[in-house]
Amino acid sequence: MTDKKPKALSRVDHLYLLIKEMAISFEFKPGERINEVELAARLGASRTPLREALNRLVAEEFLTFQQGRGFFCRQLKPREMFELYQFRSVLEVAAVRLTCENATEDDVQELAAFLDETGPEDGGRSSEQLVSLDEVFHQKLMTLSRNKEMSRVLDNVNARIKYFRWVDMDARRTKTQGEHRQIVDALQARDADLAARLMDAHISKRLDQITAAIKESYSRIYMAS
Amino acid sequence: MTDKKPKALSRVDHLYLLIKEMAISFEFKPGERINEVELAARLGASRTPLREALNRLVAEEFLTFQQGRGFFCRQLKPREMFELYQFRSVLEVAAVRLTCENATEDDVQELAAFLDETGPEDGGRSSEQLVSLDEVFHQKLMTLSRNKEMSRVLDNVNARIKYFRWVDMDARRTKTQGEHRQIVDALQARDADLAARLMDAHISKRLDQITAAIKESYSRIYMAS
DNA sequence: GAATACTGAACTGTATACAGTAAAAAACAA
DNA sequence: TTGTTTTTTACTGTATACAGTTCAGTATTC
Incomplete structure (x- = not known):
């Protein structure tokens, strides 16, 4: 074992990668609001790790966030x-x-x-x-x-x-x-x-x-x- | 009201800014493990919003994350x-x-x-x-x-x-x-x-x-x- | 004494409950 | 109808519980 990270992906990492792909390919429409409950159900996870992944994607500018309104897909400006x-x-x-x-x-x-x-x-x-x-x-x-x-x-x-x-x-x-x-x-x-x-x-x-x-x-x- | 965002900072935003400052000034020592329970108590929040803020900071490379071991301050390499x-x-x-x-x-x-x-x-x-x-x-x-x-x-x-x-x-x-x-x-x-x-x-x-x-x-x- | 196996404390990972808030729908007045 | 208020619904924000894992400290074996 030469690799130092043989560990399986964490659930947050997994969600992060999935949602990033969806954002890249505009599976979410530009500006679309993301329903956490629905997305969590679709990806087979609960809202807690989902929101952690979404927060990472906000920091990377794939999504935006509005206080009290949740997460949105980025626009194509x-x-x-x-x-x-x-x-x-x-x-x-x-x-x-x-x-x-x-x-x-x-x-x-x-x-x-x-x-x-x-x-x-x-x-x-x-x-x-x-x-x-x-x-x-x-x-x-x-x-x-x-x-x-x-x-x-x-x-x-x-x-x-x-x-x-x-x-x-x-x-x-x-x-x-x-x-x-x-x-x-x-x-x-x-x-x-x-x-x-x-x-x-x-x-x-x-x-x-x-x-x-x-x-x-x-x-x-x-x-x- | 000319500004379009008069809204108060969300708790996650607030935690994010606080912890970012701590990371910038190496209030966490390089490579130090971050204890979520202790930090949450210190900042007067619960672990859920704290972890959301920490995840943003991971995406911005102020912190690192290891599956099962949690969050760490970045190194000074x-x-x-x-x-x-x-x-x-x-x-x-x-x-x-x-x-x-x-x-x-x-x-x-x-x-x-x-x-x-x-x-x-x-x-x-x-x-x-x-x-x-x-x-x-x-x-x-x-x-x-x-x-x-x-x-x-x-x-x-x-x-x-x-x-x-x-x-x-x-x-x-x-x-x-x-x-x-x-x-x-x-x-x-x-x-x-x-x-x-x-x-x-x-x-x-x-x-x-x-x-x-x-x-x-x-x-x-x-x-x- | 060194290596290994065991055990318990401490901490992270995630589901869930419930409170709070925004948006939509309904009811009402002009 | 059109605009306004009220009610309802849906969804987000966060605390918390508990399961699972790591890690240190102790016991056990050679």
Whole structure:
């Protein structure tokens, strides 16, 4: 036993993960009030651990809380999404610069190999799968920067814009892989400025692009039901 | 009544704020186990709302949680502090660049005025007061960048290194104000690259500096008791 | 004496009860 | 009808009880 945490997930952790997934995929509608009794029954738990999980998700901005009225799903506000994209760009640009300084040749080689495996074409993948693949690439890069704190916050930012990226990926599916390749090339050349510029261009979105994609997101959220 | 939230703080919010302060100032010793019954009694509440507050603080990394063993105060690890300083630098450099693009002349003017008021000298202030003043400056700058998400995360990062900065401020008290002035000058000249470089130099710490200051922090934490 | 098994105290994990509050429904007045 | 008050209902807020687990201290065995 080399792992130091073989312990089963606590009930709060379990609820936390379940509800987080539901919030990410907008199984709760934006702004929807969450009925504790009903949700607890549905997830087979009582209100006490449920509320503990919900409080964690409030701290992570997946839910909001109003005194006396309970918990609500977050909204999908264009301005907030814009700021999250801007934030994501800042984090990834910083990560790619740090990676230029810190990563070994083998590290970069492994990243290039990952891109080769997943191929330049989308191979008939769904946008869900493409977003996952995209996330893995960015997470690998983040890991190479060796800053866990930034990595953790990036995970949170990504989770909060994930639904939105499913929509976005449809429009960008052919470009993504090629842009990743360019970034890794710059990384191998240890050209931090170029890598940073490419990353920024890869991620940055204008507010009007975001607003348009949010409209599309809304229709998907409410079509599903 | 112009404000839309005149409501009193909920009990969970109240506990959350109290315990957060205790965690920031290491009133709980690093790694110390938190006794729920005892803490609930001390704060005049029952375990249910207390645990909800504690769960929020786990999500914000002020506390850790172990299944079956409860809640613990965070540790003071040099590597983690280093990563938080690096993170802080990334956030502030990004903020100062965004401010260069977004802020109005009046905004920058107001920031300069704030520096004038608080004077180039430390005026016999304690390091607690100086850190607070320093924080206000950086928060104002962050506000001008108009990104609430980054601002919120910066607040969290600052809170987590706050105790450490009290120690650090003693060594730097004469330099801080002058460096702030240089940054605002660059801002007024709209020189984003210079402002970014100055900010990075203002914040960045080497791992060995951090390790040394953490030793000092430990002695303060355990001297107090 | 060291390692192991046992036992009890202390503490956490969760269900539940009930009080308090907000929202919805009903009753009433204009 | 429309607006206002009252009543009812539903849901949240919190205390508490008790079950389950951890941990320390003691006894037991080799």
